Amino acid sequence: MSMFAFEPNPDPVPAEERARQLIDPGFGRVFTDHMAIAQYDEGTGWHDAKITTRQALTMDPASSVLHYAQEIFEGLKAYPRPNGGAALFRPDANARRFNASARRMAMPDLPEELFLESVRALVRADIGWMPQREDGALYLRPFMFASEVFLGVKPAARYLYIVMASAVGSYFKGAPSVSLWVTREYTRAGPGGTGAAKCGGNYATSLIAQAEAIRNGCDQVVFLDAVERRWVEELGGMNIFFVFEDGSLATPPLGGTILAGITRDSIITLARDMGLQVREEPYAIEQWHADAESGRLTEAFACGTAAVVTAIGSVKGAEGEFAIGGQSVGPVTQRIREKLVAIQRGTAPDPHQWVEEIA
Missing domain, CATH: 3.20.10.10 (D-amino Acid Aminotransferase, subunit A, domain 2)
Incomplete structure (x- = not known):
């Protein structure tokens, strides 16, 4: 059973529009219907993990990330398989590096299995966004930031973890070098x-x-x-x-x-x-x-x-x-x-x- 509850997007991008966007997605401009999200509170730990509609965030102007830059991220891809499915490449290494970054920035560790299940569940939810082209993939962007509302130089007590997915093609185009x-x-x-x-x-x-x-x-x-x-x-x-x-x-x-x-x-x-x-x-x-x-x-x-x-x-x-x-x-x-x-x-x-x- 997934660690992430699933709340399907009630208004996904229509299939025809999605197909149009996937013809030439570029890099980092075409986003899927869902995102993964989980919250951290000091004392209770990680909670409320879910796959939900990709949507704008509402933030207080005193959110500590905006002032003290406690923020980290990762980048990995889900690749199309010859059988029509999808696969991740070394996601466990991304999970370990994510926590190494968190420790350097005085942020809480994210359980590796939570990281791994977040990217798995998001890819499963949005597999229809996988570009079917030679250089196509789903680029996954897990990130975490301090969401506590306060002004004071100390590690925050609240954090938000999110994973977005973006349909991508080649990063560099044109020249051979x-x-x-x-x-x-x-x-x-x-x-x-x-x-x-x-x-x-x-x-x-x-x-x-x-x-x-x-x-x-x-x-x-x-x-x-x-x-x-x-x-x-x-x-x-x-x-x-x-x-x-x-x-x-x-x-x-x-x-x-x-x-x-x-x-x-x-x-x-x-x-x-x-x-x-x-x-x-x-x-x-x-x-x-x-x-x-x-x-x-x-x-x-x-x-x-x-x-x-x-x-x-x-x-x-x-x-x-x-x-x-x-x-x-x-x-x-x-x-x-x-x-x-x-x-x-x-x-x-x-x-x-x-x-x-x-x-």
Whole structure:
């Protein structure tokens, strides 16, 4: 029996309109009929879990999240299956990371089974919104925020947990690779900060650097470390990998300033399954430039739940610009992407039991 009571939407989007929206949903603009919701009160814990109509929230202007930013979120996808059903990819890892973020932001843990059942139940309720296209999926956005009404700097005593679902296609469209801008003025996170937590503030502070990238004709921003301003860390919302001429891969190490990406972790495992050496080690921006120009570095790619695996074609900064390989999807990047997507979509074996079929 589900932990979530079901209150069906009395006025769902008509089937004809839903079909029209699913032709080309883009990313993060087409939302389903329902949402999952649960409440937390200090002393009583989590309660009133239900799947209900997706609707606007009514908030008091003194709600503590609006003043002290106790807010975290996750991102995962439900993928269409060859048999017409749907499946989740490593949702248990998202549940664990959600609680790691909660602890960093002085928020209560959410029982992992509550997290898992919330996404399962929502997908079952809105399976009709699954885009039937090669790149289609339901993007799931679990989030939690402090809802206590008070003005005072302390952890809140009340929280709201919600999961929304959005029908999506590709995150990046068009070009075979993306271009990066190396920001020297802004950093994403510092030691002891919230870099490893998936909280909205990290993304808010990246937006000015992303705007800087756009002004300089680039698709995305890449951040360097906050101490020496030379070690590559991650993009505005994605992890990064480097591929070398000997076939080995490297990625910046986790250490509190980089988000522990689930796609990142999956790629490390899959690459090693393929017999490739993967190193988690610091990589300096000047070394990246030199290796790209000498040919030692042959490919680079960004990865994340939304972007999956996306080739990086060029890098630009105040010190100049350099290209990577042929500015297209390299063979190693392509192999890794195909392997990952095949497991997610059920067209290849799942040796690590990452996939959970739910509908």
